[in-house]
Amino acid sequence: VTTETVRRDLDRLEQTGALRRVHGGAVGIDRASTTEVSLSERRLRQGDAKRAIGAEAARLLSPGFRGSIFIDAGTTPAAVAAELPQVLGEG
Structure with missing residues (x-):
């Protein structure tokens, strides 16, 4: 465009x-x-839902997964990234 x-x-x-x-x-x-809301405030908004989305999305990967994962910027993608070490056995 x-x-x-x-x-x-x-x-x-x-x-x-x-x-x-x-x-x-x-x-x-x-x-x-x-004025844009600060990142720390955005993390708190719908925080439980973001963590639930992060956990569910991370569980889509099999334990021991080795490969590339592309994650966009934002508070919900950050919640996904935070869950990856636990799901992949690295946390």
């Missing part, structure tokens, strides 16, 4: 009231602030 396409689409979404444009992107129309 080109930058121009993203800008055009964001403009249209703003015109329909679906979002509000801000420097560097857009935020939900109901959002009062453009």
